Amino acid sequence: MVIGGGISGLAAAHRLAGRAAAVDLPLEVTLLEASERLGGWIRTESFAGRPVDFGPDSLLVRMPWARELAREVGMDDELVAPGEGGAFLLSRGKLRPLPAGILAGLPGGPLPFVRSGLLGPLGLLRAGLDLILPANAPAGDESIGHLIRRRLGRQTLERVIDPLLGGVHAGRCDDLSLAATAPQIAAAARADRSLLRGLRKTAPPVPAAGAPRAPVFMAPRGGMQPFAEAIIRAIRDAGVKVRTGARVDAIEPGDNATLTLRLASGGVIEADGVILAVPAATAAGLIAPHAVTAASTLGALAYASVAHTALAYDPSSLPAELPAGTGFLVPRPERRLMTACTFLDRKWPQRRAVAEEQGTGDDLAHAVVIKCSTGRIDDARFERLTDEDLVNALHRELAEILGLTAPPIASRVVRVSGGLPQYAPGHPERIAAATTEVAEALPALSLAGAAYRGASVPLCIRDGRAAADAQLIRLGLTAARDEIARS
Ligand SMILES: Cc1cc2nc3c(=O)[nH]c(=O)nc-3n(C[C@H](O)[C@H](O)[C@H](O)COP(=O)(O)OP(=O)(O)OC[C@H]3O[C@@H](n4cnc5c(N)ncnc54)[C@H](O)[C@@H]3O)c2cc1C
Incomplete structure (x- = not known):
C-alpha cells in the first residue's frame, strides 16, 4: 500500500x-x-500557448534516479537540456553572469569570482583569505551559512551562495543543514583545509577539449507533468x-x-x-x-511557501533583446519581491513546438513568457498581495531590471503553500x-x-x-x- x-x-x-x-x-x-x-x-499548465511548470521544472541528471525512472517509463528520449547562455545574478542593481565553471553552487577558484564582478574588493579579499586561514571546522553538522561565512565571508554568502543554494529551497543558508542540503560542499570542506581548494579537488572531471559537456539539468520537453x-x-x-x-x-x-x-x-x-x-x-x-x-x-x-507567476509580454514591449541567458536569481540584499526569474522561451525553447504539435498553441503563442518566483521562508510578503497586485509589483520590478515598456498581456499566479521543506x-x-x-x-x-x-x-x-x-x-x-x- x-x-x-x-x-x-x-x-x-x-x-x-x-x-x-x-x-x-x-x-x-x-x-x-x-x-x-x-x-x-x-504541475504543468498550458499558459500563453505553451506548457509551463508551476512546480518543479528541471531534473538534476548528475543524480541517476530520475533518468532511470524516465527510461523505465519510456520518457528518456523526451528529456531535453535547457537552452544555452547560463544564468545571471542581480547584483547591486545590475545583471551579472554567474561565474563560469561554477561548481556545486560555488566557483571552483578565486579567478571566476574576480571576473564575475559579483563581489566588491573587500568581499574578494575576504574570500581569498580562505586559502590561508587555518582549518576551523566544527565537529558535526553546521549550516551552509556558517561554513561560508567562516571560510569565504559575508559578501560571498549573501551575494552568491544564498541566492543559489538558499534559493533552491526558498530558504536561508544560515538555517539550512550543510550535510543534508549541500552534501557536495560538505565533502569539499572535508577534502581540504581551504574550501576553494576542496571544491576543485572534488569537482566532477572536466570533459576533454572539444568533448560535449553533459547537461547538469534536463526536463521532459513538454514539462514535468x-x-x-x-x-x-x-x-x-x-x-x-x-x-x-x-x-x-x-x-x-x-x-x-x-x-x-x-x-x-x-x-x-x-x-x-x-x-x-x-x-x-x-x-x-x-x-x-x-x-x-x-x-x-x-x-x-518547517516548510516555505512560494508563488510562481507567469507573465506573457508582447515582443514589442521588450527591450531589443532580453539578456542572453535563461534567467536570473535575486539575492536578498537587492530587496526585491522577486527571488528568481526565468526567461521561459530561452530556458525551454522546445515548449512552443510542443504546443503546436499538441494543437494547444493559442493567439498568445507569439508572446514572450517570463516566470517569476516570490517567497522565502522568511519573506511572505507575496501572501498579503492579491494576484493582481502581485502581477503589478513583479511587472514593476521587471520593468526596472529589464527595461520592459508595457505591462504583460496575460498572467497566471500559482501559489504553493508549504511546498519546500527546510532541513x-x-x-x-x-x-x-x-x-x-x-x-x-x-x-x-x-x-x-x-x-x-x-x-x-x-x-x-x-x-x-x-x-x-x-x-x-x-x-x-x-x-x-x-x-x-x-x-
Ligand atoms: C514550487 C516548487 C518547485 C520545485 N522545483 C524543483 C525542481 O525544479 N527540481 C526538483 O528536482 N525539485 C523541485 N522541487 C522539489 C520537488 O518537486 C518536491 O520536493 C517533490 O515533488 C515532493 O514530492 P513528494 O511526493 O515527496 O511530496 P508531494 O508532492 O507533496 O506529494 C504528497 C502527496 O500526498 C498526498 N497526501 C497528503 N496527505 C495525504 C493523506 N492523508 N492520504 C493520502 N494522500 C495524502 C498529497 O495530496 C500529495 O499528492 C520543487 C518543489 C516546489 C514546491
Whole structure:
C-alpha cells in the first residue's frame, strides 16, 4: 500500500509493481491519494500557448534516479537540456553572469569570482583569505551559512551562495543543514583545509577539449507533468490500483504485523506493508499515536511557501533583446519581491513546438513568457498581495531590471503553500532517529518523501524506491530480495 500520489509515492508504487512482476510475485499494490489529482507538486499548465511548470521544472541528471525512472517509463528520449547562455545574478542593481565553471553552487577558484564582478574588493579579499586561514571546522553538522561565512565571508554568502543554494529551497543558508542540503560542499570542506581548494579537488572531471559537456539539468520537453503521467500509466498497466480522493486519516497496527488504514470516507483497508509518502505534518499526525518523538521531529519541520507567476509580454514591449541567458536569481540584499526569474522561451525553447504539435498553441503563442518566483521562508510578503497586485509589483520590478515598456498581456499566479521543506542543521541525525523509532513501532511502515533525505525530484524518486525495496525485503519476499541485490 502506498499513501500519497506525489513523485515519491508514484516512484514507490512503480518499484513495488516492477519488482513483483520481475519475480512473478502476486503482489497487490494500491496507491491512495487524498486529492483528485496525482503528481503532488508536479504541475504543468498550458499558459500563453505553451506548457509551463508551476512546480518543479528541471531534473538534476548528475543524480541517476530520475533518468532511470524516465527510461523505465519510456520518457528518456523526451528529456531535453535547457537552452544555452547560463544564468545571471542581480547584483547591486545590475545583471551579472554567474561565474563560469561554477561548481556545486560555488566557483571552483578565486579567478571566476574576480571576473564575475559579483563581489566588491573587500568581499574578494575576504574570500581569498580562505586559502590561508587555518582549518576551523566544527565537529558535526553546521549550516551552509556558517561554513561560508567562516571560510569565504559575508559578501560571498549573501551575494552568491544564498541566492543559489538558499534559493533552491526558498530558504536561508544560515538555517539550512550543510550535510543534508549541500552534501557536495560538505565533502569539499572535508577534502581540504581551504574550501576553494576542496571544491576543485572534488569537482566532477572536466570533459576533454572539444568533448560535449553533459547537461547538469534536463526536463521532459513538454514539462514535468508528462513525466508524472507516464509513471501513472506504467503503474496502472502493471496492475496498481490507483485511488484518488482517498485520504488516509489514521493508521493502526493490525493482526500479524499488518496495518489498518482508516480513510476519511469511512473505508478501512488492511495492508501487509505501507509506504507513507506524504508531507511531514501529515505523516506526523498519522504516526503520532505509535512513535511520539518521531512525530514531534516531523511536526517541527518547517516548510516555505512560494508563488510562481507567469507573465506573457508582447515582443514589442521588450527591450531589443532580453539578456542572453535563461534567467536570473535575486539575492536578498537587492530587496526585491522577486527571488528568481526565468526567461521561459530561452530556458525551454522546445515548449512552443510542443504546443503546436499538441494543437494547444493559442493567439498568445507569439508572446514572450517570463516566470517569476516570490517567497522565502522568511519573506511572505507575496501572501498579503492579491494576484493582481502581485502581477503589478513583479511587472514593476521587471520593468526596472529589464527595461520592459508595457505591462504583460496575460498572467497566471500559482501559489504553493508549504511546498519546500527546510532541513535545519542536524536534520540527517534527527531523521535517522525518527526512522529507527518508526521501524521499531510500526515495522510494516516505511517513510518516504521530500521531508527526509532530499527534496529534489531525483532524491524523492530514490527515497520512494528505497522504501519499496525495504518493504519487499521485510515481507520476506526472497525472490524480490535477490532481484534487488542483482540490480
Ligand atoms: C514550487 C516548487 C518547485 C520545485 N522545483 C524543483 C525542481 O525544479 N527540481 C526538483 O528536482 N525539485 C523541485 N522541487 C522539489 C520537488 O518537486 C518536491 O520536493 C517533490 O515533488 C515532493 O514530492 P513528494 O511526493 O515527496 O511530496 P508531494 O508532492 O507533496 O506529494 C504528497 C502527496 O500526498 C498526498 N497526501 C497528503 N496527505 C495525504 C493523506 N492523508 N492520504 C493520502 N494522500 C495524502 C498529497 O495530496 C500529495 O499528492 C520543487 C518543489 C516546489 C514546491
